[in-house]
Amino acid sequence: MLHMLSAALRRLAAPVIALALLTTPAVQPAAQQAQRLTGRVVDATTSTPLQGARVQVVGTSLVAGTSADGRYTFPSVPAGRYEVRVTIIGYAAAKQSVTIGDAPATLDFALQTAAVQIDAVITTATGQQRALEVGNAVSRIDAAKIAENQAVASMGHLLVAKTPGVQVLGGNVTGGSQRIRIRGISSLSLNSDPIVFVDGIRVTSDQQSISGAVFTGGQQPGRLNDINPDDIESIEVVRGPSAATLYGTEAANGVIVITTKRGKAGPSRWNVYAEQRFIEDNNPYPDAYRAWRTGPTAATTSSPTNAIQCSNTQTVAVGSTPALCRQDSVTRFNVLADPTASPIDRGFGRQYGLSVSGGTEAAQYFVQGEFEDEVGVWKMPDTFQRVLRNTRRVDVLPYVQVRPNQLRRVNLRANVNAIVSPKMDVGVQSSFVTSTQSFPQSDNNINGLLGNALGGPGFRGNGRVGYRSFTPDQSFSNTVTSDVNRFIGGITGNYRPTSWLRATMIGGIDYTGRNESQLCRVQQCAPVNADYLSGFKENARTEIFQYTADGRATTTFRPLQAIELRTTGGVQWVYRNFERNGASGVGLPPGATQVSDASLQTGTEILDASRTLGFYVEQMVGWRDRLFVTGAVRSDKNSAFGGQLERVFYPRLSASYVLSDEEFFPRSRFLNSVRLRSAFGAAGQQPGVNDALRFYAGTAVAPEQGDVVGGLVFAAVGNNELRPEYTREVEFGGDLGLLDNRVQFEATYYNKRSKDALLAQTVAPSVGAAVTRFVNIGAITNSGFEMLLNARLLERRAFGWDITLNGSTNRNKILSLGGLPDIIGTVISQREGYPIDSYWLRPYTYNDADANGIITRNEVTVEDSARFIGPQTPIHEFAFINNFTLFRSLRLSVMTDYKGGHYVSNGTERIRCNVRNNCRGAFDPTAPLWEQARAVALRETPSQTQFGFVEKGDFIRLRELSVGYDIPASFLRFVNARNVSVVFAARNLWVSTDYTGIDPEANYFEGTRGTSSDFQTAGPPTYYTFRLNLGF
């Protein structure tokens, strides 16, 4: 493997070096007169040195950063007259002219604070660039600040509601995977996850990342959570193909670009932080109901040990059918609210981190280590623990059985940057994480906790304390663990042979080693089936190698003073290798926990590999530093297409115009800056590695006589004509700076269209082949608006008030299914002219005609055919963030967000009415008529329509609240600290919704696209976190 990578790197290096060598001998008269340029960057108000500012000699490739004392240095600037630009977050960019002559020059800057940052620097596929030069809206998340001030526990917490157009559905258990959608769902059959780069290295970001043989029922880990939020400096979200073109074939769903923290020149700075968090589940879980009756025989009389009930509709005559029974009483019970039976407890967690950073102008370092653990809210009730200890005759139960949802993780990071020579710098980034997690049996799972808690009989005395079939001790004894060791490392080299040429090489690896197990010791788990009774062990060991090699060269020069040309050419190679060995054992003797102990042992082996090779070139033309036009194209080949290896081209064109820089633009305090932008681009998405191929698979065969032998079955039909999904996008927008740059407003319209949409088309069963076959069909669109408003409303010494309002809309539509028939499901369908995964159901009306307070089937009228109800994915999303500052040391931040326009399947209540026979609508005669009607429509009409259980999912949530206090400097000397702050943060404190289920953000995931629903699934827990930050 390494020799292959080495060969690849050599191959990729060749064109870049060739480009550099060819251009290096260009006329360099000025180089012989190069001089040193230095300076200092400070806050204009306080004269405080600004560390980390980006200083660029405009029209060249020369870029430097400021050290802790605000100083920067360019060792060698060719003679001439230049403009030097300085940018840093929170300040307005500044630009000054300087002439480099026969002596070293000095140029200092004093920057004004500003809410508006159209000159911010962002990371693109071709390197760092000013945001105003690109024609796209770019979202930047100041992750370092959020992690420090709002105490996030996961990447989901970091990303949720922070940027317009990005929908994050968080994991609702400790360590659970979140779902991220950017500008809607673009594919019918492929996943819609964005791809992720960390410091230029493509990394694995799989959601639901656990072996299929290891079963949880729903909640699973995600690889994005391996990344420590405290390691991150910033995150940029590239929202769509109009910006993601140069990321290539897999970037159609957007790109998350993560930049980790770097050291800055200056003395060593030590930072220590510690967090303690508490987790509560305050979700409204429904009561279970039971309607008791007395019949003429024991077989028709309710008892605690049978299921005989008298439903609401059986108590009244229905047409000519007389009443069948009379309810003696109706009981209700909520096992999750019973203090002796409930498995919901307070979860807790802690986090300790230590970092040191610093260095000289020649070399800087950042080193950090962090330990974190978290225990989720589920706990085996004490009464069950006692019984279990007695039954097993042990003093202590395995902790993973007592608390089945845990996370323990250690993160290490070391980033080093060095200036090797005036023309070359090198950066090495590395991180290692080792973690162990455990996940409970949950969601769509007969053994799952909530399925049994919410499916109970409506009274406590059923012999299982009110649980349905299995109790928490049985469910929790079925343990799932996931251990991960992961290394992400990369080297970035920048070579500037001349002031106008910059060559960059990036090479890196992301290695993930996963070890997942599911264990049921003999006679400890729920008697779900024979395997559970006899004990079983599943073990899967997975290795994922992902290599990235990226080389590019950028030339920058000004043929005229008014014109700046920047050309970038590059090549990128990404190789992903997925290998898994799995072992299963059934029939464990007492005490045994390994596959090798089992009486029946089987094994599996999987290997998937894919490679992408892309070339790209980009040309930017800048005019008077206010109009920027960029054209680019990327060409990709990918191994997923078998022998066809079609080359795909992805073009991009964007324009950005800073209208307010024109002389004719009227200056006023109200309107300070105006930028107009537009972009067009395309990107793709590839199918699975074998989806294009026709092949057979081996299988064990037991013929009618003799021993088991190996046979071959037809496994895949394949499709020689398969092409990548091709998504093109156009966006228009503008950015305004208002009221002395105290207010920033951005608005963007986007329209994204995917053609050659990849569909796992169901092969007609009569063919007698594979279940599905990938085909390119039809088209899908996503369009919408995005807006961002940042305003510094008040800025006084005693009080400051900032607000951020971001919002987005998304309209998703299947334009064409390519002539295929609509894909009809019982609840969800794919139909032309409607959103992907939209709800289609047969609606009903009801009328209590006999006014007896009971809705019966003859009082429910169901429409003859299904009609469109609504989409699953929110159409509107808004977040409103208020930041208050008191006396510059006390900070209060409140974030409220809204999602709406979508529908959620209340699968929990549906299954309770349909087959658990314990929902209020069917068994409590005092239930509202609407609740009765939906139960009757489902249970008693021939349509069995679920219409009443698909509900509007709109909600407003108090997502985050944090209070931070910076200890005054006068006190710091007592602890010899540079800075000390304390933070209290809370998450998911309150929700307002008309949705009647557990929570509209319940996240039982289904299918490749990750459609979500509420199906015996926990809602979002509430986090309370205390954090202490110490700087030395």
Next chain:
Amino acid sequence: MTRFFQAPRRAARLVAAASLMVAVGGCNPDELLTVEDPDIINPGNLNSPAGANAQRLGVIHRFTEATVGGVGGDPPYMFAALLTDEFRATDTFIQRITADQRTLNRENSFLGNQLRRPMRVRTEARAAVAGLREFAPTPAYNIGQMWALSAFMTNQMAETFCNDGIPLASGLDAQGEIVYGPAVSTQLVYQTALAETDSALASMAATGGGNAATAASYTNLARLVRARVLLNTNQRDQAATVAAQIPVTFRYITQHSTTATENGFWQLSVSVRRYGVADQEGGNGLNFISANDPRVRIRNSTAVAQDGTSQHRAFANYIDRASPANIATGIEAQLIVAEQQLAGGSPASGAWLATLNALRANAALVQLASSDPSATAMPPLVDPGTPAGRVSLLFRERAFWLFGQGRRLGDLRRMIRQYGALGFTEQTIFPVGDFNPAAASGRVYGNAVALPIPVEEANNPSYGAAACDVTRA
């Protein structure tokens, strides 16, 4: 100005550099894209005697999946039995509940497998026949076995699915490309099955070495399928003639590797308790439990069924995951003979009853049917004395002898079709009335007597939108 004049030269260098970059980097990019994937087996690997035989074995695997193989979904023998009085759905999956309730529609997500699995046998059997002919033509009975298994599935589909709705001509061509076919009449499906038995028996008759016992087994399998097809098409005399050639001790089974398949009855009824044996289901159902008949063994589990409330009654003829399952037996052949004796001969002579009683008197056959080595002979039956009573008794015997062998749905439909004049209707022999009244479901039985063609078949452009009638026997 100097910089301005340098621009074209730099541009030229850039173009040259870019060209070199593409030339060097792109000289053989395919090398960087080549991936070896051991997960898959290419069609070329089958071009040998061993490859052709591996493909034949694959068809046997597919056949197990299409009958009682219980990995990856409900095996057809079990799911179709929900529609009858053989089994009850004892879990909370609505797909099984509506099948049990006889209200299932074509959107039922468990249906796809019910059609796909038997069609896989047909599709892959044809490919195997081609491979065997080219690379392993002897012993010829291997080819005959492929045709027999295909015929078995063709007949089974006709018994199970709605009339005139099976798109039998679909499949894969010699190059592996998809071929779509329209729905054909059930009569044509039976004709096809008959033709496949012709091919099977012709192949058996060909010379070509091998094991005589194996050849006889495959021959009897093909004969039994042929007899069943003839019986289904109301040709009882011919059916009995073919069936009479089959020894009463004949038994063709499927076995299970446990890694790729398990006995579905064990898995879904004994192990996971999702299927329970029914007793007088819907009033009309036979008393499979309360009869205490040794041919249908019941395990009264101490655990409740998977629905959390029902007492579970597992079908216990198959005691573990690897238990072989009966696919075709000489018992069934004798039952066909008895039916001809009853319907085509002289009922009063008692020949039909003697045939039935001979089976009951043979303890070895009871043991074979029940997989219970301790089973003993059964007492003789008494002639009920009426035509309807005699037919009822014959079909009751078939129900108990062939319990769990995927025959009951076809039998009930055939009673309506062929013996309707005696009063056998959907309302008198299928479960009817309140469905699972103990659960206060408020549901009543529907009127389906066959499985619909699944909605997934809409992806067959030759099939059309017409749905066949599941209420017609």
